[in-house]
Amino acid sequence: MxxxxxxxxxxxxxxxxxxxxxxxxxxxxxxxxxxxxxxxxxxxxxxxxxxxxxxxxxxxxxxxxxxxxxxxxxxxxxxxxxxxxxxxxxxxxxxxxxxxxxxxxxxxxxxxxxxxxxxxxxxxxxxxxxxxxxxxSLGHDLGVNELLSHLAARARTAPGTGLDVWLSERSCARRWGDIVRPDAYAEWRDGDALLPFFLEYDTGSQPLSRVEAKLAGYAAFSTATNTRPALLLHTRTQSRDQALRRRLAAPARELGLNMATSSADFTTSSPWGPWWSPLQAGDTSRTTLTKLATRWLHLGPAAGLEPTDADTALTLPVPPLPPAPGATG
CATH class of the missing domain: 1.10.10.10 (Winged helix-like DNA-binding domain superfamily/Winged helix DNA-binding domain)
Structure with missing residues (x-):
């Protein structure tokens, strides 16, 4: 088997x-x-x-x-x-x-x-x-959900933080599949700081060239929609992270992408922490999601999230956390 x-x-x-x-x-x-x-x-x-x-x-x-x-x-x-x-x-x-x-x-x-x-x-x-x-793809799908469920659940222990939006790969494909197909889209909030981001969850099964080829789509998305979410690339190990950083630094800079990487060696239970390294030449320091939001001031939520006539009750975004106790709907 x-x-x-x-x-x-x-x-x-x-x-x-x-x-x-x-x-x-x-x-x-x-x-x-x-x-x-x-x-x-x-x-x-x-x-x-x-x-x-x-x-x-x-x-x-x-x-x-x-x-x-x-x-x-x-x-x-x-x-x-x-x-x-x-x-x-x-x-x-x-x-x-x-x-x-x-x-x-x-x-x-x-x-x-x-x-x-x-x-x-x-x-x-x-x-x-x-x-x-x-x-x-079970391991990959669970990895995506593990990372984002930690971010969403953060709101339960630290009010004012957490995810405002969390869309699955399928929902992303429904909205933006003709341009990009990320593993997820989410919006991290910490007080007034907002970090909208696409997530690429890399398990190491794809060659570096295929990962690099995806960057052009994210640049095209920003051009076509006039919105600029960040791109977070989460990898399996630190060594894979370093290999991707060497391969992607130049094209990310040329395409004007706001991109940061991390790996499962760091983001075990607190992915909001100082584990993310911006993909910029000579910069290997790690920082938090909140500081990325304050560093990239021109970021904005992705276009296409507003309800349209084509949406149904089952295609609208699901709140990352359940309704408060006592809610009736």
Missing amino acids: PALPRPASGPGSRYTARAATSRPRPVRHTDVAALARILTPRDLWLAKMLHEHRVLTTHQIASLAYASLRSAQRRLRTLHHHGVLDSFRPLTQTGSAPEHYTLGPAGAAVLAAHAGCDVSDLGWRPSHTGRIAYSP
């Missing part, structure tokens, strides 16, 4: 085979209307997040939405029992992976009912969880 491409450490580092086990669930028909009496605004938010970002681990969900890991586990088990969520655990070299959650059949039906469409219009199929569990 072929192995997944994986980073040396961090999310996805221990996934060894394209196989997974699923938690059993009673086989029964779920009355979607009956779920209205048990689903909270936070549950509906989680279903939307899983539709947007495809897969989140127990720990990622707990950091975003729950007071403790135990309380998250209890609620997630309940939602799994009712078919709102599905789950699996990838095989690992040692130990066991955390539970990985995806959108379940009842969750897809609830979202479709909210949007006034059929489940098929969501792109959800009965094979949805299996396709994710066996996907060669």
Whole structure:
């Protein structure tokens, strides 16, 4: 069985085979209307997040939405029992992976009912969880979600900071796919400082030339839309980071890109910290996301985020954090 491409450490580092086990669930028909009496605004938010970002681990969900890991586990088990969520655990070299959650059949039906469409219009199929569990990109997708879930959850311990916007690769492709296809788009806020950025999450599987070729698209995006988000490049290891910096410094400067790099050797649990190095000649110092925002004063949010007539309830950005307790919608 072929192995997944994986980073040396961090999310996805221990996934060894394209196989997974699923938690059993009673086989029964779920009355979607009956779920209205048990689903909270936070549950509906989680279903939307899983539709947007495809897969989140127990720990990622707990950091975003729950007071403790135990309380998250209890609620997630309940939602799994009712078919709102599905789950699996990838095989690992040692130990066991955390539970990985995806959108379940009842969750897809609830979202479709909210949007006034059929489940098929969501792109959800009965094979949805299996396709994710066996996907060669699972480690990459989890790495992206790990990095951004840490940034989003920062707002829970440091009010005034966190992510205002977090779009998945799929949502980025829907909006800007004719020009750029980043792994994510997000907006980091710290007080009055705002850092809108595209994220390229590099696992080392692509040759340097292919990574370099992407830069022209980001320059073209700024020209075509007259907006200037930063470009953050997160790599697997510091050595890969250094190789990319040597390759990309000149073209990034020529294209006028505001670009910074970091690696999983630094950004383990606090990616907002002083781990990002601007891609400028002779500058190898590392700084925080907030200082990047104050350093690059002419940055601006990406164009194309405003709702249009083509948007539906399921294509609008999902708030990175759940609604406050007591919210009704």
